[in-house]
Every structure is written in C-alpha cells, then in structure tokens.
Amino acid sequence: MSTxxxxxxxRPSSSGSSPDAPPNATRALAVPKALRRRRFSVQATVSxxxxxxxxxxxxxxxxxxxxxxxxxxxxxxxSGPSWAHWLGTDALGRDLLTRLMYGARTSxxxxxxxxxxxxxxxxxxxxxxxxxxxxxDAVLSRVFDFLFSFPAMLLAILAVALFGxxxxxxxxxxxxxxxxxxxxxxxxxxxxxxxxxxVQAYRVLGFRGxxxxxxxxxxxxxxxxxxxxxxxFGYVLADLAxxxxxxxxxxxxxxxxxxxxxxxxxxxxxxxxxxxxxxxAVVVLVVVAINIIGEELSDRIGGNFS
Amino acid sequence: xxxxxxxxxxxxxxPGRGPLLNGVSLSVAAxxxxxxxxxSGSGKSLTxxxxxxxxxxxxxxxxxxxxxxxxxxxxxxxxLRTIRRTRASMIFQDPRAxxxxxxxxxxxxxxTLVRWHELSRSDAAARAVAQLEQVGLPRAASLLDQxxxxxSGGMLQRVMIAAALLDSxxxxxxxxxxxxxxxxxxxxxxxxxxxxxxxxxMGMLFITHDLGLAxxxxxxxxxxxxxxxxxxxxxxxxxxxxxxxxxxELLAATPRIEVRAAAxxxxxxxxxxxxxxxxxxxxxxxxxxxxxxRDDVTALxxxxxxxxxxxxxxxxxxSGSGKSxxxxxxxxxxxADDGELAFDGARRPDRAMSGxxxxxxxxxxxxxxxxxxxxxxxxxAIGRAVADVVRLHRGGSRRDAESDAAxxxxxxxxxxxxxxxxxxxxxxxxxxRVALAKAxxxxxxLLVLDEATSALDVSVQAQVLxxxxxxxxxxxxxxxxxxxxxxxxxxxxxxxxxxxxGEVVEYGSTARILTDPQQDYTQRLIRSRPEPLWQQAA
Numbered sequence: 001m002s003t004x005x006x007x008x009x010x011r012p013s014s015s016g017s018s019p020d021a022p023p024n025a026t027r028a029l030a031v032p033k034a035l036r037r038r039r040f041s042v043q044a045t046v047s048x049x050x051x052x053x054x055x056x057x058x059x060x061x062x063x064x065x066x067x068x069x070x071x072x073x074x075x076x077x078x079s080g081p082s083w084a085h086w087l088g089t090d091a092l093g094r095d096l097l098t099r100l101m102y103g104a105r106t107s108x109x110x111x112x113x114x115x116x117x118x119x120x121x122x123x124x125x126x127x128x129x130x131x132x133x134x135x136x137d138a139v140l141s142r143v144f145d146f147l148f149s150f151p152a153m154l155l156a157i158l159a160v161a162l163f164g165x166x167x168x169x170x171x172x173x174x175x176x177x178x179x180x181x182x183x184x185x186x187x188x189x190x191x192x193x194x195x196x197x198x199v200q201a202y203r204v205l206g207f208r209g210x211x212x213x214x215x216x217x218x219x220x221x222x223x224x225x226x227x228x229x230x231x232x233f234g235y236v237l238a239d240l241a242x243x244x245x246x247x248x249x250x251x252x253x254x255x256x257x258x259x260x261x262x263x264x265x266x267x268x269x270x271x272x273x274x275x276x277x278x279x280x281a282v283v284v285l286v287v288v289a290i291n292i293i294g295e296e297l298s299d300r301i302g303g304n305f306s
Numbered sequence: 307x308x309x310x311x312x313x314x315x316x317x318x319x320x321p322g323r324g325p326l327l328n329g330v331s332l333s334v335a336a337x338x339x340x341x342x343x344x345x346s347g348s349g350k351s352l353t354x355x356x357x358x359x360x361x362x363x364x365x366x367x368x369x370x371x372x373x374x375x376x377x378x379x380x381x382x383x384x385x386l387r388t389i390r391r392t393r394a395s396m397i398f399q400d401p402r403a404x405x406x407x408x409x410x411x412x413x414x415x416x417x418t419l420v421r422w423h424e425l426s427r428s429d430a431a432a433r434a435v436a437q438l439e440q441v442g443l444p445r446a447a448s449l450l451d452q453x454x455x456x457x458s459g460g461m462l463q464r465v466m467i468a469a470a471l472l473d474s475x476x477x478x479x480x481x482x483x484x485x486x487x488x489x490x491x492x493x494x495x496x497x498x499x500x501x502x503x504x505x506x507x508m509g510m511l512f513i514t515h516d517l518g519l520a521x522x523x524x525x526x527x528x529x530x531x532x533x534x535x536x537x538x539x540x541x542x543x544x545x546x547x548x549x550x551x552x553x554x555e556l557l558a559a560t561p562r563i564e565v566r567a568a569a570x571x572x573x574x575x576x577x578x579x580x581x582x583x584x585x586x587x588x589x590x591x592x593x594x595x596x597x598x599x600r601d602d603v604t605a606l607x608x609x610x611x612x613x614x615x616x617x618x619x620x621x622x623x624x625s626g627s628g629k630s631x632x633x634x635x636x637x638x639x640x641x642a643d644d645g646e647l648a649f650d651g652a653r654r655p656d657r658a659m660s661g662x663x664x665x666x667x668x669x670x671x672x673x674x675x676x677x678x679x680x681x682x683x684x685x686x687a688i689g690r691a692v693a694d695v696v697r698l699h700r701g702g703s704r705r706d707a708e709s710d711a712a713x714x715x716x717x718x719x720x721x722x723x724x725x726x727x728x729x730x731x732x733x734x735x736x737x738x739r740v741a742l743a744k745a746x747x748x749x750x751x752l753l754v755l756d757e758a759t760s761a762l763d764v765s766v767q768a769q770v771l772x773x774x775x776x777x778x779x780x781x782x783x784x785x786x787x788x789x790x791x792x793x794x795x796x797x798x799x800x801x802x803x804x805x806x807x808g809e810v811v812e813y814g815s816t817a818r819i820l821t822d823p824q825q826d827y828t829q830r831l832i833r834s835r836p837e838p839l840w841q842q843a844a
Contacts, residue, residue: 197681201741204637205695205748206668208661220685 044296047289054286058104067095069102069255078272090260090275091267100279103255107283110171110249111236117175119229122182123218129183130190131213141187144180152177152239160248167250170243174236185228189221227298234287234294241283257283309333310477310509311357311394315369316379318352318533320362327352328533329369334477334509339500341520341541342513343556344530345763346734350513353530354479357394357511359386373477391422394477395470400486401462405454412450415469437468441498459625460491464498471502478503478510484519488624489790493834496523515764517560521545522836529553542840559768561793563835565817583651584612585752585784586636590645593631593808605631606808608645613752613801618778618785620795620816622831623805632805633756633788637673638664650751669699672745676757678737682729688740689715689725695747711747718743718773735766739773746777753778754786759794771797792832796820804828 040048057064066086073093080088087096129140152174159173193199194217202212243249244258252259257279264275311334318327327349334340344350355361356371359378371378373393376385398404405414415437416430425433431450438446441464454462463483470478480499484492500523503510514520520527520541527544529537529552537550548554593606606628613619623629634640635647638659647654649670659667675681683691692711697704712722718739729737738758745753755774759767775798778785787798795802795816802819804812804827812825823829 197675197677198683200639201673201675201681201744202683203639203664204668204671204673205744206665206698207694208665216683216686220683 041296043292047292050285050289051293054104054282055108057101058108061098061101061105065095065098065101067098069094069099070253071095078267078270078275080272080274087278088272088274090264091272096275096278099255099260100257100282103257103260103279104282106167106250106254107237107241107244107257108286110167110174110240111233113171114174114178114236114240115229115233118178118232119182119225121175122179123186123222123225125179126183126186127190127213127218130187130194131209131217137187140183144183147177147180148184150177153242156239156243157248160243165248165251170240170249174239178232178236181232182225182229186221186225189224190217193217193220223301224298227294227301230294230297231291234290237290238283238287308336309372310336310374311511312372313353313356313369314372316353316356316371317368318349318356318361318365320365326362326365326533327356330530330533330535331369332528332535332538334511336476336509337504337507338526339503339510339512339524341524341527342511342530343515343517343520343527345515345556345765347532348530349533350530351481352533354396354481354511354513357477357479358390358396391418392473393475394479395473395475396479396481397463397466397470397483399482401459401466402454404466405462407454409453410450411452411454411457411465415450415465415472419472433472434468437472438465441465441468441471441502442494443468458491460487460494463487463491463495467495467498467502471506474506476508478508480510480512482513482515485514485516490624490830490834492519493836496836499523516836517545517557517764518836518838521838522842523839525839529556542838545838555765559765561764561767561771561791561797563793563796563820563832565796565820582614585615585617585650586611586613586786587648587651588612588645591632591635591642591647592644593628593635593640593642604808606635606642609805609808609810611803611810611813613784613786615751616782616784617801618787618799620799620802621786621788621805622790622792622795622802624790624831626807627805628808629788629805630756631808633673633754633786636752636754636786637671638667665698668748668750670750671752671754672748672750673754673756674738674741674745674758677761678729678734678741679761681741682737684729687726687728688720688732691740692743692747695744699748711743714743714747715740718746718777733766734762735770738762738766738770742770742773742777746781749781750783752784752786754788756788757790758787760789760791774798792820792835804831 061069071094073089076085076089076093078089078091079085079093082088085095085097087100090096090099125140125144129137155177156170156173159169163169163172190213199212199217202216203209207216240249241256241258241261244256245262247259247262250256250259252263260279261276261283264272264279267275311332313330313332316327316330317325319325330349330353332340332342332353342350342353352362356378357373359371359381361367367379369379373389376389378386378389381389412431412434415434416425416427419425419430419433420427423430434450435446438449443449443461443464449457449465457465467483478499483499484495487495496519499510499512502508510524512520512524524541527539527541528535529544529550531552537544537548537553544553545557548557589610591606591609592604594602594604597603609628609632611619621629621632631640635642638654641656641658649667654667655663682688686694689708689711692715693704693707696702696707696710696714700707700710712725715725716722720736720739720743724732724736729740732740741758758774759770762770771794774785777783785798787794789795799816802812802814802816803810804819804825806827812819812823812828819828820832823832
C-alpha cells in the first residue's frame with residue numbers, strides 16, 4: 001500500500017468555468033476508469049477461468065461425475081486413458097477423473113475454511129493490537145512472532161496427535177498458523193491508517209473509538225488484507241495436500257488430491273504415471289492460478305488504495 | 307537577446323485524459339526571470355519539465371521545446387543528458403523528497419562533479435564548499451559530512467540550490483521552490499535566487515501559484531490555465547492592468563493584508579475584555595513531548611489567551627511554533643500537561659476524556675483540518691458522512707438525518723446530485739466545503755480551523771474564506787483560525803496571537819498588531835511577505 005504515492009498523486013484540478021466548479025464529466029469518469037476498468041491481465045483471466053472450472057466440477061461432482069468415486073473395479077486396474085475412463089484408473093480400478101472431481105471438494109473446502117477463519121480472526125486481533133496499542137499490542141505481537149517461528153506443518157502434526165486424523169485437526173492447526181500473517185498485515189495497515197487526518201476528524205466529531213475502528217477503519221483495510229488472504233489460500237491448499245499425502249489429513253477411501261498422490265505412489269514403479277501425476281499437476285495448477293489472482297488483486301488494490 | 311528556452315506551440319496529451327497542454331508558447335532569454343503562474347492542473351509543472359525532456363509516460367507531443375540548439379521533443383537520450391548536465395538545472399518544491407536520505411550532503415553535491423566533470427574528490431569537495439558558502443550556508447565544510455535529516459527545510463533548499471548551481475547552468479528551472487517553507491525562510495530563498503540569477507546572468511523560469519511571489523521576483527509573467535497561456539507580459543503591466551478576466555479574478559482572489567478599522571475593534575484589546583465569561587479562557591497551557599534519547603520538546607509553554615463569545619482569534623506562527631498543538635488541545639485531540647483551559651466557564655478536566663465527555667465536547671467545539679484530500683474518509687459518500695454526524699449528535703431517523711445533511715451541504719455549496727459522490731470525485735475546494743458541513747452538523751459554538759485554506763488554490767481559497775465568514779454569521783460561531791498567512795488573519799480574525807517556538811510573542815487586536823507590531827518577530831513576519839519588484843526600494 002502506498003500512502004505516499006497517493007499523496008503525491010496530482011490533485012484533481014478544476015477546469016470548469018469557475019475554478020471551484022465540479023470536475024467536468026470526462027475527468028470524473030476518467031479517474032475511476034483508469035483504476036477500475038483496467039482489464040485483468042491474460043494470465044489472471046486464464047487463472048480465474050481455470051479455478052472456476054475446478055470449483056464447478058467440485059460442486060457438481062455428484063451430477064456430472066461418470067462413476068462412483070469409490071467403485072472398485074479390479075478388472076480394470078491402472079488402465080490408461082480411454083473413452084470409458086478419460087484419465088484412466090488407479091491401482092484399485094477407480095475412475096481417476098471422478099476421484100479428481102470428488103477430491104476437489106475436500107481439497108478446496110479445507111483451505112477455504114482456513115482462509116476465512118484466519119482472515120476473520122487475524123483482522124480482529126490485528127485491529128485490537130493496533131487500536132489499543134500499549135501492552136496489549138506488545139503481548140499480541142509477541143504471540144504472532146512466536147506463531148511465525150513455529151512451522152505450520154509441525155503445528156498440524158501436533159494437532160493430529162491431539163485430535164486424531166482427519167480434516168478437522170489440520171484445518172484447526174492451519175487456521176491458527178495463518179492468523180499471524182493476516183494479523184500482522186492488518187496491524188501495520190491500521191497503525192498507518194489511524195494517524196491519518198480522517199480518523200482524527202472522526203474523533204473530533206465525537207464518534208466512539210470502537211465505532212471508528214470497526215465501522216470505518218477496518219473496512220478500509222479489508223481489500224488489502226483480502227488480497228493477502230487469497231495468496232494464503234494457495235499455500236494452505238498445498239500444505240493440506242501434503243498432510244493428506246503423509247496420511248494425516250483426509251482418510252481413505254475419501255478422495256483427496258493429496259491422498260490420491262500417496263495411494264498411487266507405488267504404481268509409479270509399474271510405469272503408471274497418470275494416477276500420481278494428474279492430482280499433483282492439479283494441485284500445482286490450482287496453487288499457481290490462485291497466486292496469480294492474488295497478486296493481481298493486491299497490485300490493483302495497492303495502486304487504488306487511498 | 308539569445309533565447310535559452312524557447313517553447314513553441316507545445317501540446318501534450320496522455321491517452322485517456324484529454325490534452326494537458328494546448329499549444330503553450332513561452333521563452334526565457336539570458337539574464338531574464340520569467341514567472342509561470344497558474345493553479346493546480348494548469349500544466350505549469352509539465353511545461354517546465356518539458357525543458358529537461360521529462361515527459362509523462364505514453365504522452366503524445368506536438369510543437370517544439372528548444373533549449374539552445376536542442377529540441378527536447380525529438381532529442382536523443384544523449385542530447386537530453388547534455389542539457390541536464392550542463393545547461394539547465396531544476397529546483398523542486400520539496401527539498402527532502404529530492405535527496406537521498408541515507409547519503410551525506412557531500413556525496414550528493416560532489417557526485418556529478420566527480421562523475422561527469424571528472425574532478426578529483428578533493429577538488430569537487432572544494433567546489434561544493436565554495437558553492438555552499440555562496441548560497442549563504444554557514445560552516446559549509448562541516449555540512450559535507452551531514453545527512454539531510456540534520457538540516458531544516460530552508461537550509462536543505464539552499465543545499466538543493468547550491469547543487470543546481472554547481473553545474474553552472476544557463477537556465478534555472480524552479481518548481482515552487484518555496485511553497486514548502488515558512489514565510490521568513492521563503493524571503494531568504496527568494497533573495498538568494500534573485501541575487502544568483504543576476505550575478506550569473508542566468509535565465510530563470512519560476513513556477514508558482516503565488517502571484518505576490520511572482521511579482522517580487524520576475525520581470526515577466528506567463529499566466530497558464532488548463533494547459534493554455536491566458537496572458538503574458540511584463541509583470542507590472544499584467545498586475546496593474548490585467549487584460550483577461552481570469553487574470554483579474556486571480557488577482558482579486560490573492561489574499562492581501564487589509565486592516566479593517568471596524569467599529570469597536572480598535573478599542574477591544576483582549577487585555578481589557580469586559581467581565582462577561584469568555585467562551586474560552588486558557589492560562590498557562592503547556593505541552594511537552596517526550597523524545598526517546600533526547601531532551602523533551604516543549605511544544606507549548608505557558609500560553610494564555612481568551613476568546614469572547616462570537617469572537618474570532620487568529621493564531622499565527624511558522625512551523626514548530628506550537629500553533630497546531632494548541633488547536634489540537636482546544637478540540638481535545640491532545641491533553642495539555644499543565645495549565646487550565648475553561649470552556650464557557652467550565653474547566654476542562656486534566657485527564658483523558660471519556661467517550662461521553664468527548665461527545666459533549668464535540669457538540670461545542672469542531673475543527674476543519676488542513677488537507678481536505680486526507681481528512682475525508684475515502685470510502686464514505688459525502689451525504690452519508692454528514693448524515694452520520696447529524697445522527698450522532700441529534701439522533702432521529704436515518705431519513706431525517708439525510709435530509710438535514712442534504713440541506714447543510716447545499717448551504718455550503720454542494721449540489722444535491724453530488725450527495726452520493728465519494729471524496730475522490732470532488733475538487734479540493736468542494737472537499738473542504740464537505741469538511742465544513744461535517745463540522746457544522748454537530749452544531750458547534752466554536753470552530754477551529756487548522757490551516758483550513760492553505761492547501762487550496764488561491765481562487766478557491768477566496769471562496770472558502772467567504773463561505774467561512776457567511777456561516778460564522780449565520781450560525782453565530784466563534785472562530786479560532788490557525789494559519790501562517792497574515793492575510794487570512796486580517797480578513798477573518800479580530801484578534802491575533804503570534805506564536806514562536808511554543809511561546810506567545812504578541813497578542814492583541816489584529817488591526818493593532820498589523821499596523822503597529824511591537825515585537826521583532828512580528829515585524830519580521832509582516833515584512834517577509836513578498837513585495838512587488840516595482841514597489842521595492844531601488
């Protein structure tokens with residue numbers, strides 16, 4: 001976020017008949033146009049379409065998937081792509097495309113919960129730290145520092161040891177692990193924001209501090225924080241897939257991209273590439289696509305925020 | 307006479323935003339100083355930068371900009387570098403923004419000499435010292451080891467001027483070099499520029515929005531508006547007999563010190579105010595700031611004053627005088643460490659205020675901030691911003707508040723169809739009107755204006771001042787106007803408090819202070835206002 005850049009930006013001038021006349025229509029349109037109507041870049045558009053397709057496939061899996069994801073067909077193990085099985089089958093003869101679509105559900109819902117949870121909690125904790133300052137800020141900031149230095153994976157493994165395998169423990173652990181990323185950014189933005197004259201103007205006008213913080217300052221930093229959270233989504237997705245891969249996340253036979261890679265690992269030796277390669281590629285592509293979207297969002301908001 | 311700079315029919319457009327310059331022509335000869343006057347958005351900076359070949363990205367250009375025999379519109383990078391290194395130098399508005407804060411002044415000053423003029427380091431340092439002495443900086447040799455943050459704004463601007471002169475340019479381009487400086491500092495810089503320009507026979511192009519400054523420095527003036535040259539001629543002719551309406555308006559809007567001998571004012575020296583309880587009574591206000599690792603900074607020390615109901619007080623001073631701190635204490639953004647502040651006879655508590663007390667204070671005391679570009683919430687439509695204040699202080703339904711807000715905004719000159727606009731879509735003057743409407747929505751008795759017009763263009767400034775006078779009479783407000791500009795005080799305020807380094811230098815009726823200042827500092831403040839060349843003693 002570049003507050004200094006926004007200050008240095010040329011001030012809208014007046015060119016109407018009276019010097020204090022409203023900016024004329026073309027200028028009033030021109031400024032937002034430059035910021036808002038700028039098209040998404042090609043790579044961001046492609047990413048957006050790709051993510052939309054994946055999400056649709058996950059949402060409509062029960063309707064459009066050609067097979068039952070758990071239907072074992074031992075007659076047809078590790079078959080290559082065919083008209084019956086577009087992407088082939090895995091070591092138990094299950095249809096790969098079907099499992100990929102069902103796997104998208106667990107693989108996407110986990111990161112989604114983590115991102116929403118860590119964003120909401122991070123925004124609130126960051127706001128409290130920045131707004132209250134003093135010892136509250138000091139304590140919270142040290143807690144964030146501690147969480148930062150603690151690997152997210154380790155925290156997830158600890159949580160699994162505590163709560164057992166499955167989606168719940170890793171999601172809880174990841175939510176906690178990602179709070180500091182959001183909270184620190186929020187804190188920084190709000191510390192900068194609260195010294196700005198418009199916040200002081202609210203104080204002078206007699207508004208309560210909590211109202212100013214929650215209703216006016218927080219919404220002004222949400223777009224920037226949201227862009228960061230989008231980026232987090234990609235990292236969390238990869239982390240959760242990794243946990244499933246090592247067998248701590250989603251449990252068999254439920255389809256999940258991470259566990260799919262793990263289950264088919266052995267088949268690599270017999271030359272069947274697709275059962276591991278396809279889910280791995282999907283994980284990579286989704287992470288890359290979401291990162292591209294996140295970068296694009298933060299670029300725009302960075303230039304737009306004032 | 308040789309033309310150092312000859313801009314002919316220069317048009318510049320950037321895709322998506324109409325033409326920014328529309329056939330601008332102007333020239334600067336050797337030994338001549340030309341003022342380029344205009345309000346924000348007039349294209350004066352663009353025109354000046356064109357002389358160095360600094361054009362906005364993706365700009366399409368027509369016409370020519372000749373510096374000597376090179377046309378910067380068509381010149382190669384190498385030719386542009388020649389111009390920038392040897393022929394023309396530029397001085398910018400904010401000296402702090404134009405200098406690398408982590409390197410010493412010595413590095414900054416000698417870099418070009420060593421790299422392009424191939425001087426040895428010691429020769430370069432000697433030249434730099436000589437140049438620093440020439441621009442009036444004491445202890446020049448020790449300055450070379452100092453960092454930019456160790457110098458005041460005025461000193462740093464002198465360093466920038468020295469740097470510009472080191473290349474011995476024929477042409478000096480000045481982009482509002484004194485706007486960021488205090489008036490007394492400005493006077494020194496203006497003297498220095500005039501002296502150097504005359505001694506070296508340089509041509510000078512001086513950009514400013516301040517007509518008084520242009521008149522005090524330049525023989526010729528070019529008035530620019532919306533990328534068009536409106537009027538051009540010898541300064542005295544243009545000022546005495548402006549031909550174009552716009553120039554006439556601009557001149558009329560330029561603030562002047564006018565001593566009003568209004569009835570009753572001459573007699574009312576605040577020391578002899580009647581026994582009625584004053585609206586504000588301050589005695590011994592003191593504020594210190596703790597700076598880690600250094601001595602405390604005393605922002606205010608022992609300030610006494612009082613303001614009668616319906617009165618108007620101007621607080622005048624330069625940066626660091628404590629005038630803004632005083633304003634912030636009045637509206638409760640800061641607490642005084644010492645002293646008493648009574649409002650309407652009721653003493654304000656020393657401790658930090660509770661939410662309810664703050665709201666009570668808000669209903670009596672309001673403030674308009676300096677920069678309307680920063681003091682409005684960018685996300686909130688202006689109609690809603692004002693309605694929120696109405697509801698906070700008077701309750702009622704959202705609909706009632708919105709109609710109150712609409713009529714208040716109309717009162718300050720904002721059309722009803724603009725209620726849904728965000729601040730971004732408004733001009734500076736309009737934003738300041740909205741800020742004023744927000745303050746009025748609390749129905750205060752006292753309005754504190756902190757440099758409320760200094761970020762605005764002159765013509766807009768005149769309109770906003772007029773509006774402030776109108777609403778003062780209509781709402782029966784008392785006014786505290788914090789400013790560096792004596793002309794504003796002379797217009798709005800019946801009493802004046804002159805401050806320097808946190809202390810009150812002089813306090814009395816405005817007419818008395820302006821006509822018969824007792825203190826050296828006050829005299830210097832009044833004297834440092836720029837005076838037209840033709841009125842200066844020859």
